[in-house]
Amino acid sequence: MANRQPTMAQTPAAPTPGGTLETTQPVRPRRERGTRVRRRRVRAAWLFLTPMLVGLALVAGWPLARTFWFSVTDASLSSLEGANFIGLENYLVYDNGWYGILADPLWWQSVWNTLYFALVSVSLEAVLGVIVALVLNAHFRGRTLVRAAMLIPWAIPTVVSAKIWAWMLNDQFGIINHLLMTLGLIDAPLSWTADASLSMWAVIMVDVWKATPFVALLVLAALQMLPSDCYEAAKVDGIHPVRVFFRVTLPLITPALLVAVIFRALDALRVFDVIYVLTSNAASTMTMSIYARQQLVEFQDVGYGSAASTLLFMIIALVTVVYLYLGRRQLGGGS
Amino acid sequence: MTLRRLKAIALKTGFWLLVAVLVLYAIFPFYYAIVTSLKPSSQLFEVSYWVDSLDFSNYVTVLSQPTFLAAIRNSVVVALSVVLIALLLGLTAAWALGRVRFRGRTTVMMIVLGVSMFPQVAVLSGLFEVIRTLDLYNSPGGLILSYTIFTLPFTVWILTTFMRQLPDELEEAAIVDGASPWVTLTKVFMPLLWPAMATTGLLAFIAAWNEFLFALTFTLTDSQRTVPVAIALISGGSQYELPWGPIMAASVIVTVPLVVLVVIFQRRIVSGLTAGAVKG
Amino acid sequence: MAGLTLERVNKRFGSTQVIDDVSMQIDNGEFIVFVGPSGCGKSTLLRLIAGLESITHGDLMIDDQRVNNLTPPERGIGMVFQSYALYPHMSVYDNIAFGLKLAKQDKQTVDERVRQTARILQLDELLERLPKALSGGQRQRVAIGRAMAREPKILLFDEPLSNLDAALRVQTRNEIARLHERLGSTMIYVTHDQVEAMTLADRIVVLNAGHVEQIGTPRELYERPASRFVAGFIGSPKMNFIQVTAEADAEQGCRVEIPAVGQRTLPLALSAGGPSETTLGVRPEHLIPTASESGEGLEIVNVEYLGSEAYLYMERDDGELLVCRTQAPSPFRRGQRVTLDFDPTHAHLFDRDGRAVPPRARREARPEPQGADS
Ligand SMILES: Nc1ncnc2c1ncn2[C@@H]1O[C@H](COP(=O)(O)OP(=O)(O)OP(=O)(O)O)[C@@H](O)[C@H]1O
Ligand SMILES: [Mg+2]
DSSP: OGGGSOOOOOOOOOOOTTOOOOOOSSSOOOOOSSOHHHHHHHHHHHHHHHHHHHHHIIIIIHHHHHHHHHTTBOOBTTBSTTOOBOTTTTTOEESSSEESGGGOHHHHHHHHHHHHHHHHHHHHHHHHHHHHHHHHHSOOTTHHHHHHHHHHHHHSOHHHHHHHHHHHTOTTTOHHHHHHHHTTSOSSOOOTTTSHHHHHHHHHHHHHHHHHHHHHHHHHHHHHTSOHHHHHHHHHTTOOHHHHIIIIIHHHHHHHHHHHHHHHHHHHHTOOHHHHHHHTTOGGGOOHHHHHHIIIIISOOHHHHHHHHHHHHHHHHHHHHHHHHHHHHHTTSOO | OHHHHHHHHHHHHHHHHHHHHHHHHHHHHHHHHHHHHTSOGGGTTSOOSSOOOOOOHHHHHHHTOHHHHHHHHHHHHHHHHHHHHHHHHHHHHHHHHHHOOOTTHHHHHHHHHHHHTOOGGGGHHHHHHHHHHTTOTTSHHHHHHHHHHHHHHHHHHHHHHHHHHSOHHHHHHHHHTTOOHHHIIIIIIHHHSHHHHHHHHHHHHHHHHHOOHHHHHHOOSGGGOOHHHHHHHOOOSSGGGOOHHHHHHHHHHHHHHHHHHHHHTHHHHHHHHHHTTTTO | OOEEEEEEEEEEETTEEEEEEEEEEEETTOEEEEEOSTTSSHHHHHHHHHTSSOOSEEEEEETTEEOTTSOHHHHTEEEEOTTOOOOTTSOHHHHHHHHHHHTTOOHHHHHHHHHHHHHHTTOGGGTTSOGGGSOHHHHHHHHHHHHHTTOOSEEEEESTTTTSOHHHHHHHHHHHHHHHHHHOOEEEEEOSOHHHHHHHOSEEEEEETTEEEEEEOHHHHHHSOSBHHHHHHSSSSOOEEEEEEEEEETTTEEEEEETTTEEEEESBOOOSSSOEEEEEEEOGGGEEEEEOSSSOSEEEEEEEEOSSEEEEEEEOTTSOEEEEEEESSOSOOTTOEEEEEEOGGGEEEEOTTSBBOOBOOOTTOOOOOOBTTO
């Protein structure tokens, strides 16, 4: 969830001052590798980075390497040290039939669920986010208040929002069923979180509710940086607002939208807490994170669970790389 | 002529209707949680849209549970420590990444960015081992340590963005005055970065306060849980008899501080959220 | 001997050569001004001296000690930045005291120095204010105060007046001149404003594309520019340039054939040889216009009246403008035709490479202007 915070690569081509240089002149071939100030700054820079790098190595680098290692062992939660190397057996093995994660239909369902969830919820969030951003970009009284209201779903802890929605979606006493029945849209209460055909939509509904403000805020920031003269020109030319939106606004906010979408997509692909709270370990909404954690913690099978985690990591890395590549191409060489 | 005016009125009405729908959509669930939490248990199962009773028994129930109070205390300790650590490490790293040109800087930035994309599950088993080795399992220390994996990257990114915006000449003036990098950072830059630090600190606080997966996995006993885990694990006699009243009361209690913070600091939060993304 | 010496100093950023073999000698207490067009490397040269950039190769000596590897405070320099770069969260007092405190001076010394500096710069009343509560001129003085509080041997200024309005600029310029008088420290000052350069400098360094075009006193630069670039850069309005053919004349110097004027003889030592293409340079005040009745000569296309003087603009056949400075009010009107002449002793001749042709050696030889490679 923390990674709802956007960060984006600015890759400044850093020229290296005082860099290589062959002097052909017969002058004193004295070459300085930067003044002492510079050298001291570079040394200080590494010194200042050290705590962060050590921290990241401790909580990210090393654990990730260990996860990779566990994934090729038969480690269990109670005997991490006594793990034996078993090759790729956790992934796939033939022993009078195929076994391993890649042969587990539940895992394949979790992959499908994850992709489905990510695609649907992120698409909805992108569309809704743009709409909300356009509304917030209009000048009207109370805009600040409305913007604050939009931030509330984002600020509510995921677990809490899942609980609140679980209550609203409750099959017997939930207000949503009550409302739908009062309006005559349904005859009998729906069991949103338990019914396999509905639970995924319940989960998507909660995620869209919670994450749309984030997309809207990023898009809004981009909208507010748009040059107003394009619009004035379009207005003078009498172009229909809808056309202005598709011809002028949308292309200009696309970079911000792409950034928002990648962050949302990365979040959606590793989704855990909403689903865990709302539908627990039900197969119909099981995602890759849920699957991996279930193996790791509940079944205590660290080797198998680590293999599932490793696959999730690989898939997310793949999606990121592909997305960045496509995004960069679309933006014409990137930033 | 009138047709045009009619159209304008229709547009305006439509716009306000849209605003109303959006606002309702955004705040209704939280509002409904408040409504539910203020009901006596006898009326819990009658749907109502308005606050028709002011019954605080659910709050009393929740706040008289020592485990919930412990959870609040744990959450506060963890979140504040995480903010402190993230800001300290983030600030020094941001100076290095934002103000010094050195070989390997782009690599470090990529590493930081990469870590922010890690799925938390991917490090779960390895991190579990680290935490157990450091004897931090089932303690706030383990959570503080593990939360740096997601707070540190974005703290570094946002602070780097703000750090870059400070004028070069200011730092050069400090160098000419004889200031070391540490003095420049603490005496010149830090006082100017307070707003940015408040923003990042707030975001880190919210992220740590809301975290669930690590808190669920790395704690074992009720006394060590954080608020999200405590709420998720409140249970009744069976799955179908969840004590919704107290759950909603607990939800409101842990959310109100956040909502207040967000409403007060919305401008800062927006600037922080967009700081890393503006130059995509 | 105290002062500053640059010996074949070079600076490259990646593969671009920004400072190209710059050598110079600056005496203790001198006021040196670097001028040149934008992007010529003035700031870079100043920052090399300050120690904010590394010297790619070459030597920088302060008081005969090689300082390439010293930090700015170790070099004993103070610097005033174009944007002032005051610490926004510190009072004027703390801004001035910051460097002193970092130099581990005891409290009392710091206090004395700050107050003394403030007195010199008339900042006494403002010591408790924050920079944002100061006017532009006051901020500038604080920046100067901060730079001089540590009593540096050398004070560096990078376009310190460019953020001030015209009136304040003249006033602050005067203050800086007086400050130099009073402190007697070496000052190096970067500007692209030639009025600032001419009025402040003991000597001016004209930079062009990273190399030194000429170093000399303002008068030397004005009267004996070493190159066409310097001649065109110093002086306003600009010197008039006319393409001419010149031929050495052993007797009197050199003969030039000027279109629309005729043949003239200049007291310059053109190297012997056949006629060559050169550029004649004449400053506006040395052009002598004469009203022409016969309809000959050039038409005056514009007359600028400035109160104390007036400028006449004449268009040549090739479309180039010539400018002439006369007393005001000018006896000439727009549309009038004039013939032009000039005083040969004040004429300059530049060879095809833009180098100035030196004056003829006479017994009472004038001081040779110091060229870049001298
Ligand atoms: N850090 C740098 N990296 C690469 N090139 C640089 C750097 N700093 C300056 N340059 C280049 O060096 C040249 C000289 O720059 P410098 O700032 O010294 O010019 P200047 O004479 O001070 O110009 P101005 O009057 O506009 O201030 C310019 O072409 C500039 O682009
Ligand atoms: Mg400059």
